[in-house]
Amino acid sequence: MKETITTKWLSDLAFEGEVDGHKIYMDSSMEHGGKNTGPRPKPLMMIALAGCTGMDVASILKKMKMDFEEFSIEVEGDVTEDHPKRFEGMKVIYRFIGKDINRKSVEKAVNLSVTRYCGVSANYEKAFPITHEIIIEE
Amino acid sequence: MKETITTKWLSDLAFEGEVDGHKIYMDSSMEHGGKNTGPRPKPLMMIALAGCTGMDVASILKKMKMDFEEFSIEVEGDVTEDHPKRFEGMKVIYRFIGKDINRKSVEKAVNLSVTRYCGVSANYEKAFPITHEIIIEE
Numbered sequence: 001m002k003e004t005i006t007t008k009w010l011s012d013l014a015f016e017g018e019v020d021g022h023k024i025y026m027d028s029s030m031e032h033g034g035k036n037t038g039p040r041p042k043p044l045m046m047i048a049l050a051g052c053t054g055m056d057v058a059s060i061l062k063k064m065k066m067d068f069e070e071f072s073i074e075v076e077g078d079v080t081e082d083h084p085k086r087f088e089g090m091k092v093i094y095r096f097i098g099k100d101i102n103r104k105s106v107e108k109a110v111n112l113s114v115t116r117y118c119g120v121s122a123n124y125e126k127a128f129p130i131t132h133e134i135i136i137e138e
Numbered sequence: 139m140k141e142t143i144t145t146k147w148l149s150d151l152a153f154e155g156e157v158d159g160h161k162i163y164m165d166s167s168m169e170h171g172g173k174n175t176g177p178r179p180k181p182l183m184m185i186a187l188a189g190c191t192g193m194d195v196a197s198i199l200k201k202m203k204m205d206f207e208e209f210s211i212e213v214e215g216d217v218t219e220d221h222p223k224r225f226e227g228m229k230v231i232y233r234f235i236g237k238d239i240n241r242k243s244v245e246k247a248v249n250l251s252v253t254r255y256c257g258v259s260a261n262y263e264k265a266f267p268i269t270h271e272i273i274i275e276e
Contacts, residue, residue: 086258
């Protein structure tokens with residue numbers, strides 16, 4: 001299958017990307033010559049990972065009829081000091097809030113995402129290690 | 139260096155990510171149970187690559203005092219048929235419009251980005267091959 005995206009330069013270091021009709025703006029920080037009019041590209045890699053595994057987990061838990069009130073995903077990335085400044089590791093923290101959330105079910109959903117469904121995770125794992133943590137709060 | 143992002147579940151397969159105060163919405167397509175309220179995560183990987191190398195190239199060409207009128211970047215990705223559906227290759231097409239654009243300078247800028255500066259590219263190259271094409275139009 002083919003995926004295609006386009007991105008056009010706006011001015012200085014600002015770019016406008018488009019996917020399926022959705023606009024995504026990117027820019028560099030002030031200290032690196034940009035105007036911070038949009039997210040920087042590297043953290044977008046972490047957003048893509050969070051969205052990919054998050055959709056898997058939300059979908060699998062729905063099929064399991066496991067309800068939750070809130071669900072968030074944090075990604076922490078370690079970036080090298082030397083050029084090219086790239087990720088050398090990421091940690092994905094799945095945080096749930098709700099009553100009667102079964103940890104085993106959540107672990108199963110996360111595991112299915114990481115090992116079978118999440119293509120972003122499968123790609124990144126070739127480049128650096130990814131660790132996972134699950135936090136459940138009432 | 140550490141990078142951190144947060145992403146929260148909104149409803150169904152819709153998520154809201156945040157980077158440096160910028161919101162990024164993600165959703166799945168209608169056919170996969172989403173409502174297409176935002177881009178899908180996998181193409182965001184291509185957007186991140188386009189933004190990363192685009193900023194490098196725009197910055198290097200500015201230092202070279204090489205003007206252009208328009209600059210866009212297309213990324214084509216090949217996705218596997220089997221799960222996890224992941225990229226098995228990407229092609230980055232740099233397209234410039236302008237008068238007196240020196241191809242050698244553009245090639246040098248792209249090459250510097252790919253080999254020295256673009257961390258997204260350096261990460262992805264561990265997972266799949268990336269090819270590059272430069273198109274210059276008057």
